[in-house]
Amino acid sequence: MSAMKSFIDDLMNKMSLDEKIGQLNLVAPGGFTNTGPETTKNVSEKIRAGQVGGMFGFWGVQNVKPWQDIAVKETRLGIPLIFGLDVIHGHQTVFPIPLALSCTWDMALIEKSARIAAVETAADGVNWVFSPMVDICRDPRWGRIAEGAGEDPYLGSKVAHAMVHGYQAGDLSKPDTVMACVKHFALYGAADGGRDYNTVDMSRIKMFEYYLPPYRAAIDAGAGSIMTAFNEVDGVPCSGNKWLLTDLLRHEWGFDGFVVTDFTSINEMSAHGMGDLQTVSALAANAGVDMDMVGEGFVRTLKSSIQEGRVKTEAVDAACRRILEAKQALGLFDDPFRYCSGKSVEKILSPEHRAAAREMAAKSCVLLKNDRQLLPLKTSATIALIGPLANDRKNMPGTWAVAGDWQKCVTLLEGMQPRAKVLHAKGANITNSKEWAERLAIYGNNRIDIDARDPSDMIREAVEIASKADVIVAAVGEAQEMSGEGASRSDIGIPPDQRPLLEALKETGKPLVLVVFAGRPLTLEWQHANADAMLLVWFGGTEAGNGIADVLFGEVNPAAKLTATFPRNVGQIPIYYNHKNTGRPYLAAGGYEDKFKSRYLDVVNEPLYPFGHGLSYTSFEYGPVKLDKAEVEGDGRLTASVTIRNTGKYAGEEIVQLYITDPVASVTRPVKELRGFEKIMLKPDESREVSFVITVEQLKFFNSALEHVWEPGEFLIHIGSSSAAVQSAKVVWNK
Numbered sequence: 001m002s003a004m005k006s007f008i009d010d011l012m013n014k015m016s017l018d019e020k021i022g023q024l025n026l027v028a029p030g031g032f033t034n035t036g037p038e039t040t041k042n043v044s045e046k047i048r049a050g051q052v053g054g055m056f057g058f059w060g061v062q063n064v065k066p067w068q069d070i071a072v073k074e075t076r077l078g079i080p081l082i083f084g085l086d087v088i089h090g091h092q093t094v095f096p097i098p099l100a101l102s103c104t105w106d107m108a109l110i111e112k113s114a115r116i117a118a119v120e121t122a123a124d125g126v127n128w129v130f131s132p133m134v135d136i137c138r139d140p141r142w143g144r145i146a147e148g149a150g151e152d153p154y155l156g157s158k159v160a161h162a163m164v165h166g167y168q169a170g171d172l173s174k175p176d177t178v179m180a181c182v183k184h185f186a187l188y189g190a191a192d193g194g195r196d197y198n199t200v201d202m203s204r205i206k207m208f209e210y211y212l213p214p215y216r217a218a219i220d221a222g223a224g225s226i227m228t229a230f231n232e233v234d235g236v237p238c239s240g241n242k243w244l245l246t247d248l249l250r251h252e253w254g255f256d257g258f259v260v261t262d263f264t265s266i267n268e269m270s271a272h273g274m275g276d277l278q279t280v281s282a283l284a285a286n287a288g289v290d291m292d293m294v295g296e297g298f299v300r301t302l303k304s305s306i307q308e309g310r311v312k313t314e315a316v317d318a319a320c321r322r323i324l325e326a327k328q329a330l331g332l333f334d335d336p337f338r339y340c341s342g343k344s345v346e347k348i349l350s351p352e353h354r355a356a357a358r359e360m361a362a363k364s365c366v367l368l369k370n371d372r373q374l375l376p377l378k379t380s381a382t383i384a385l386i387g388p389l390a391n392d393r394k395n396m397p398g399t400w401a402v403a404g405d406w407q408k409c410v411t412l413l414e415g416m417q418p419r420a421k422v423l424h425a426k427g428a429n430i431t432n433s434k435e436w437a438e439r440l441a442i443y444g445n446n447r448i449d450i451d452a453r454d455p456s457d458m459i460r461e462a463v464e465i466a467s468k469a470d471v472i473v474a475a476v477g478e479a480q481e482m483s484g485e486g487a488s489r490s491d492i493g494i495p496p497d498q499r500p501l502l503e504a505l506k507e508t509g510k511p512l513v514l515v516v517f518a519g520r521p522l523t524l525e526w527q528h529a530n531a532d533a534m535l536l537v538w539f540g541g542t543e544a545g546n547g548i549a550d551v552l553f554g555e556v557n558p559a560a561k562l563t564a565t566f567p568r569n570v571g572q573i574p575i576y577y578n579h580k581n582t583g584r585p586y587l588a589a590g591g592y593e594d595k596f597k598s599r600y601l602d603v604v605n606e607p608l609y610p611f612g613h614g615l616s617y618t619s620f621e622y623g624p625v626k627l628d629k630a631e632v633e634g635d636g637r638l639t640a641s642v643t644i645r646n647t648g649k650y651a652g653e654e655i656v657q658l659y660i661t662d663p664v665a666s667v668t669r670p671v672k673e674l675r676g677f678e679k680i681m682l683k684p685d686e687s688r689e690v691s692f693v694i695t696v697e698q699l700k701f702f703n704s705a706l707e708h709v710w711e712p713g714e715f716l717i718h719i720g721s722s723s724a725a726v727q728s729a730k731v732v733w734n735k
């Protein structure tokens, strides 16, 4: 018997049933962050009574330690608490939102973001982070697309793996590692209509093929915990779904960490129509939930359910054991205060961490358009920096930056001013609507300052300033809380009150660069048609302004590529690159030669910007795809290569993407699927051969029996600079 097991056996032998149930209770005292209607009352009394296993929603040694003191010194068994927090894209040093970071396709950088976040979080008394969020999303109306890695399961799985490694570094007993909590299990990103918390209904093939791989990847990377999703799967809410939490997660995937619910999601099963609090709490316990977040259904009802035979004591024992094991893995039984030493607090917001944030902010920027090489800006030019986000600090962190202090963020104006002559005017409000501004003011923080002036006066001033400049840079887009939790939108354009400003700037005839702030793919058809250049900067975090300015002035050559498709209009949603063909495929944008195809009458099927799209200040030329063999036998290997040359004036990075098509199979397969990528750096005129080794692993899919198989036959191998710009070659793969 391992030492860990015998320690926990001994401890559990001493615990009463009430104390065991107490370990399953996760409470939020409130005051910092709260994403549900409730906070926990009488927390100290509950801890003393052995009714609390963990706490979340605050940070700082001075805030954490007093609670741990009560748990360790004033309870019968002195079992330490675990402390959780939503650390989503950095902690006090805020990095770009996860969707932005995913656009770097740079796994080392993404891992570093989680590593630094772990160092800061651990220094701040917290040992458990509610991240990574790995929900695949094909619907940008859903505001939480901001928190994930976009639409692709292959890329999403790589990101999930990198994040877990960053947080846990393979050893939770180290003082600067924290436990990851993968979320939201499962399929949360597929809410009907993109409306948050809404119903999900999906075939098993679709789940296994497209939505489940990133959760699995995070678990295979060793994530210590997983959070259930709010939505239902197959008609049963995730927090009560035994198939999901036990059959799949534990039996098929072998997960041995603990399962925590999302905020009051056990209680919410009553509104879903699953019964009263005792019934839904029993359902959750029997399904495989270990810890109950905030709702207290477990502490209030599990004992009665056991007495009535509705829940077995073994279920409570198993859940309690897993939570104690997590605490032991974190070293809390050796030293309950190991995250409270205050030793490493100087690392928080250190110059090194800010430098990393700046690099990440720059590397997340996606160059959507750059006519006549308008960007990079010349430092000799006079620049009119205009727009509601030009000198806005409050919206730089991005959604879910709970410990991030916006006052420590760098604005775009501050980033640009030291490098060129920059004239500035606000020009417009993010929105003129006070109602909108209030709706977005979560945690009492108003993020939208509505100018007292009349909007037309603001435009007049902006045009006046623009007339004195050589080039206009317009900083426009969403406020940060327009994406994130509870932030679904039915119109995903730039808020309409900014349009008159853009029209007036366009009318000046000056070269027009748009810097677009966004937490989701936006509909940008008008902007694409009217701007000369567009840089998508998402929400860049603490160093946003410096990072964006690095790109605008060419110190960093943009290389990021979209990880979610940008639709032309909302009617095209859901829209994603790895779609199936219909029986009436539509081949290309253009005329209406044949009406009876799978198409819209009023818009082409193609998105505005496809998955994988992103320009550079330089240009790359791709040679033909070369395969080392025309036929491959069984478990052989195929090497696909392409030579890429930098044909432009700047050194630059390119993300070379490998896609595969399986044109004939026993179930329908997507038109193409990402199966590899490599980021390379090339100097002007330099060329490099990039090779991908392909095995049957990359050909596998889930068949009708949900077996993960490959089927022999012909395959198309595509390599290119985006999902819509590839060159292809054919191979035959024999059994």
Ligand code: NOJ
Binding pocket: 035, 086, 130, 183, 262, 263, 485
């Ligand atoms: C609700 C959110 O869905 C989840 O992502 C978050 O971790 C919890 N609240 C805790 O704040």
